[in-house]
Amino acid sequence: MTDNIMQSSAKSCRRGPSRLSFICTVRNKSYISMTTNNSGGCFNFQQHVLHASTSITARHPAQRHLPFSQPLRSLSRADHPLETPPHSQPNLHPRRLPIHPEINSVIFSEELIQARVAELGRLIGQDYQRSDLLVLGVLKGAFMFTTDLVRHIYPYPASMEVDFFKASSYGAGTTSSGVVQLDSSFKKEGVRDKHVLLVEDIIDTGHTLSRLVALMEEAGAASVRVAALLDKKARRRIPFQADYTGFECPDEFIVGYGIDYAEKYRNLPYIGSVKEEFIKHD
Ligand SMILES: O=P(O)(O)OC[C@H]1O[C@H](OP(=O)(O)OP(=O)(O)O)[C@H](O)[C@@H]1O
Numbered sequence: 001m002t003d004n005i006m007q008s009s010a011k012s013c014r015r016g017p018s019r020l021s022f023i024c025t026v027r028n029k030s031y032i033s034m035t036t037n038n039s040g041g042c043f044n045f046q047q048h049v050l051h052a053s054t055s056i057t058a059r060h061p062a063q064r065h066l067p068f069s070q071p072l073r074s075l076s077r078a079d080h081p082l083e084t085p086p087h088s089q090p091n092l093h094p095r096r097l098p099i100h101p102e103i104n105s106v107i108f109s110e111e112l113i114q115a116r117v118a119e120l121g122r123l124i125g126q127d128y129q130r131s132d133l134l135v136l137g138v139l140k141g142a143f144m145f146t147t148d149l150v151r152h153i154y155p156y157p158a159s160m161e162v163d164f165f166k167a168s169s170y171g172a173g174t175t176s177s178g179v180v181q182l183d184s185s186f187k188k189e190g191v192r193d194k195h196v197l198l199v200e201d202i203i204d205t206g207h208t209l210s211r212l213v214a215l216m217e218e219a220g221a222a223s224v225r226v227a228a229l230l231d232k233k234a235r236r237r238i239p240f241q242a243d244y245t246g247f248e249c250p251d252e253f254i255v256g257y258g259i260d261y262a263e264k265y266r267n268l269p270y271i272g273s274v275k276e277e278f279i280k281h282d
């Protein structure tokens with residue numbers, strides 16, 4: 001079954017107001033459709049669906065005749081047909097990279113993340129269509145989410161700026177120090193009188209975001225909202241609710257899609273948990 005799916009190509013990904021379906025054409029011409037419930041602002045994932053959708057990795061049309069082992073960089077520009085997906089469709093990046101050997105299981109697949117990020121972009125676009133917007137990505141964890149999200153903010157705000165600054169509280173461990181460290185990249189003058197959207201990868205204890213929202217308010221922002229890809233409610237120490245949330249996150253230390261463990265795994269296009277033997281316990 002998995003082999004079959006691995007050989008498949010994702011034909012379409014449809015979104016409705018209350019469900020999201022992945023439809024794949026499998027080599028033997030059968031169809032697979034998976035649905036997840038999508039309730040309001042927060043996507044309630046179903047574990048079995050996520051694991052299933054993870055294995056739907058399609059090959060780029062230009063890769064069809066290449067062995068899987070051939071690196072993508074050997075393809076020339078001309079090999080890539082310029083197909084621009086309609087703005088309203090999730091951005092399915094066809095690829096077939098093996099799961100990282102130190103990853104235990106994929107919790108949010110690349111396809112699912114991309115679909116949800118596109119959806120959040122449209123929600124944000126609708127809310128800011130008549131105002132200016134300063135999108136502030138919180139480094140390093142939110143670098144990937146921010147760069148994907150801004151491409152999907154539509155309708156376009158009257159004007160939009162994108163910037164980043166660095167805040168951290170975890171160091172090389174898996175627990176928050178509770179002290180949020182900012183570096184000099186944050187300049188208060190840069191947010192004065194602006195409508196700020198803070199973009200974060202994850203809310204865990206809530207220390208980082210409660211500190212950052214207070215900081216924006218002190219700096220004189222006209223308004224402050226928060227978009228967080230993941231919300232790990234079970235670990236909250238300080239009450240905090242984001243304005244735009246991607247997914248509820250299970251109570252596990254997760255990595256990937258910008259999120260690290262001791263600076264590793266930020267490059268992964270999906271989010272998963274690390275195998276126990278690769279976590280250092282003090
Ligand atoms: O809700 P909290 O418990 O405060 O956790 C959330 C924060 O933790 C992570 O940052 P980290 O300190 O690991 O820095 P990084 O973004 O550079 O990885 C993450 O990117 C959030 O900023």
Ligand code: HPA
Pocket residue numbers: 170202203204205252253254255259260261
């Ligand atoms: O689950 C997590 N993983 C990585 N970094 C984090 N920072 C807060 N929570 C997490």
